[in-house]
Amino acid sequence: MSSIDIYNPLPLHLDPTSKAITLSHPTTSTATTALATELTALNTLHRALLETPSQIPPPPLPINPKRSAQITKLRDSANAAYRKNHFGDAARLYGYAIDMALGRPGWEPVTLARDELAALYANRAQAWMSQRLWVEGLVDARCSVESKAVGNVKAWWRGGKCLVEMGRWEEAGRFVERGLEIEGRESEGGKELVGLLGEVREGLERKKRV
Amino acid sequence: MVDWLSLAVPFAYLGVLLGSLATFSSLYRKRKATKAFSLEPWFPAHVQRDIYFNLLHLDPPKDSGSKEKKSPAVPESVLKAALLRRAIEDIKRVMQLRSQKQALAMLLQRGSVGDDLWQRFTRAEKEMEEEVRDVVAEANAYVPGWGQTIFQSANEMLNNDLYRERMEKEQAKLEEERKWWEKKKANTQEEFMKELDAEAANATPSRKQSESSAPAAPAAATPTTPTATSGAATPNSSTPAIKTPESSSGAPPSVAGSSDDDGVLVEADEQGKK
Numbered sequence: 001m002s003s004i005d006i007y008n009p010l011p012l013h014l015d016p017t018s019k020a021i022t023l024s025h026p027t028t029s030t031a032t033t034a035l036a037t038e039l040t041a042l043n044t045l046h047r048a049l050l051e052t053p054s055q056i057p058p059p060p061l062p063i064n065p066k067r068s069a070q071i072t073k074l075r076d077s078a079n080a081a082y083r084k085n086h087f088g089d090a091a092r093l094y095g096y097a098i099d100m101a102l103g104r105p106g107w108e109p110v111t112l113a114r115d116e117l118a119a120l121y122a123n124r125a126q127a128w129m130s131q132r133l134w135v136e137g138l139v140d141a142r143c144s145v146e147s148k149a150v151g152n153v154k155a156w157w158r159g160g161k162c163l164v165e166m167g168r169w170e171e172a173g174r175f176v177e178r179g180l181e182i183e184g185r186e187s188e189g190g191k192e193l194v195g196l197l198g199e200v201r202e203g204l205e206r207k208k209r210v
Numbered sequence: 211m212v213d214w215l216s217l218a219v220p221f222a223y224l225g226v227l228l229g230s231l232a233t234f235s236s237l238y239r240k241r242k243a244t245k246a247f248s249l250e251p252w253f254p255a256h257v258q259r260d261i262y263f264n265l266l267h268l269d270p271p272k273d274s275g276s277k278e279k280k281s282p283a284v285p286e287s288v289l290k291a292a293l294l295r296r297a298i299e300d301i302k303r304v305m306q307l308r309s310q311k312q313a314l315a316m317l318l319q320r321g322s323v324g325d326d327l328w329q330r331f332t333r334a335e336k337e338m339e340e341e342v343r344d345v346v347a348e349a350n351a352y353v354p355g356w357g358q359t360i361f362q363s364a365n366e367m368l369n370n371d372l373y374r375e376r377m378e379k380e381q382a383k384l385e386e387e388r389k390w391w392e393k394k395k396a397n398t399q400e401e402f403m404k405e406l407d408a409e410a411a412n413a414t415p416s417r418k419q420s421e422s423s424a425p426a427a428p429a430a431a432t433p434t435t436p437t438a439t440s441g442a443a444t445p446n447s448s449t450p451a452i453k454t455p456e457s458s459s460g461a462p463p464s465v466a467g468s469s470d471d472d473g474v475l476v477e478a479d480e481q482g483k484k
């Protein structure tokens with residue numbers, strides 16, 4: 001018939017017990033490594049699919065509530081640890097929750113994962129900051145605003161604060177200004193951002209004078 | 211005899227003429243066809259699709275008849291996963307085509323790109339249309355009604371993958387940032403220590419000579435800095451002066467890697483002590 005039925009033959013092999021697909025002649029050229037990574041992705045997807053009813057991804061909505069409940073539980077225990085000033089434990093628990101949220105099956109709506117992870121990353125940033133670990137806090141705050149830019153004043157503020165603490169004034173200025181642009185000055189946390197921006201400007205002045 | 215010979219000459223002439231024309235025409239047409247066919251495809255090989263078809267046609271390599279009967283070559287779930295991977299790649303390609311179409315049409319209108327490119331593009335478009343239809347048909351063959359949601363799921367999966375990748379990239383910066391920060395911390399500390407040593411070196415000889423003149427010595431060693439910054443730095447110099455030891459490692463912004471600033475802090479500290 002047409003070209004739709006033409007395909008390139010590939011040396012594939014099916015493992016009879018694990019049902020994993022592998023290359024029958026593993027070589028190390030670049031083309032086959034790309035193929036091998038694709039096959040690994042296929043096998044992971046296959047394993048994930050085996051747990052779903054009739055082995056096809058369910059429609060994006062409604063979501064399986066089990067994972068959400070687990071994530072909420074982890075986050076609550078992390079919040080409790082934070083309130084007890086066990087910042088290291090809190091960061092670790094937030095990390096577990098983040099891993100859990102990252103492990104959501106791919107066919108669930110991406111907006112859900114984004115919202116969840118934005119909050120978790122912002123919280124972990126706070127936990128890092130309480131231990132004066134500015135680098136870790138900065139990276140998590142960046143992840144948080146990457147996940148969800150709007151309505152995430154806390155993460156903008158935390159990221160800016162970490163940069164300030166590390167003395168990276170120019171970067172802090174840019175970061176906070178971007179946050180202000182997105183959040184708006186009149187919003188709830190906008191004032192705090194403006195305050196932080198003032199601090200940044202002061203720091204810049206001081207650096208210039210020296 | 212002579213008759214036949216004279217007749218053969220025009221026939222031979224005609225034969226050669228027609229023969230050469232025919233060969234030329236067939237060669238020309240063949241070349242044109244191969245050229246049209248060998249237009250580079252728009253996309254590289256569709257690996258996921260190849261995998262899917264290969265799995266469909268994969269024969270069990272063992273020729274023991276009993277095993278073949280027990281299980282078909284590839285379990286259906288694997289094929290479903292492969293089909294889903296194929297749908298994801300299809301979405302990527304369709305999106306690419308959609309975003310490229312307008313720009314390409316404009317370039318073609320202006321004459322900036324050749325006809326070849328447009329031909330390749332339209333061929334790719336047609337192929338993708340067929341490909342999408344094929345995937346939907348296959349999906350419906352596995353589970354009735356899956357055709358409606360397979361591309362929806364594939365789209366979410368694609369977006370999720372992209373998002374995870376970005377997060378990973380952000381988290382991967384952690385090591386680099388941490389190294390930078392360690393270095394900077396070490397630098398500021400070293401500078402701070404050097405300043406301190408310098409101060410000590412300045413202070414000890416003067417103390418040895420006469421203890422009464424010692425308080426004046428540090429101030430005299432760096433006469434410019436205190437006067438230049440005393441007015442500006444006083445509002446915040448009082449706080450860092452008190453907590454200099456911890457804040458030097460915890461909050462280097464105030465130190466900012468400049469020796470002069472350190473000098474001021476030490477100065478303030480010394481003065482605060484005395």
